[in-house]
Amino acid sequence: QTVVTQEPSLTVSPGGTVTLTCASSTGAVTSSYYPNWFQQKRGQAPRALIYSGSNKHSWTPARFSGSLLGGKAVLTLSGAQPEDEADYYCLIYYGGVQVFGGGTKLTVL
């Protein structure tokens, strides 16, 4: 069974930078896995942030960026705002079937 792994929790100071990672049990995450990133605040539906590893949606704040580094998908938040406190999930595409990571709870403190 394929497992996608994220950091369970991270903390960032307001205005600071934080990196969230997403690893696959099958090996290196590449662009062929179309990594997506989502933000979910308490009581709300998820909101898409990044697709295909590094592409932003029209509504994605500029302080969020996605990349591939060291065999993992990476979400970088530069200049964290209090409203960025949320759960973040990555999604990896495995040729039809897709798998979410366990999520990272990001605290801005």
Add this chain to the structure above:
Amino acid sequence: QVQLVESGGGVVQPGRSLKLSCAASGFIFRSYAMHWVRQAPGKGLEWVAVISHDGRFIYYADSVKGRFIISRDNSKNTLDMQMNSLKTEDTAIYYCSRGAIVGAPKQLDFWGQGNLVTVSS
């Protein structure tokens, strides 16, 4: 604007069936893949199933394969999920989400507000 509205959730006994629906508007439904994603209470997101724009290609998570059936009606702009042999672990908020347009990179961009399914005796 893109709208996805789920319906059909509720309380059901283990072993019984339930059908979820998702009404789509604001975009050319027949051009997009569609997904179901669920979230158990206090847990993370779990991808459940996807159906291609024309219904020809369908994939399921192992946890629901053989019990759930995803389908779509492009004439009515609706997405369905027939859930059979329900288990207590199927209790979750179920979201429908728009997938990629034909030929575009894989993505889930718009999401519905979710519909709660509770499996309990």
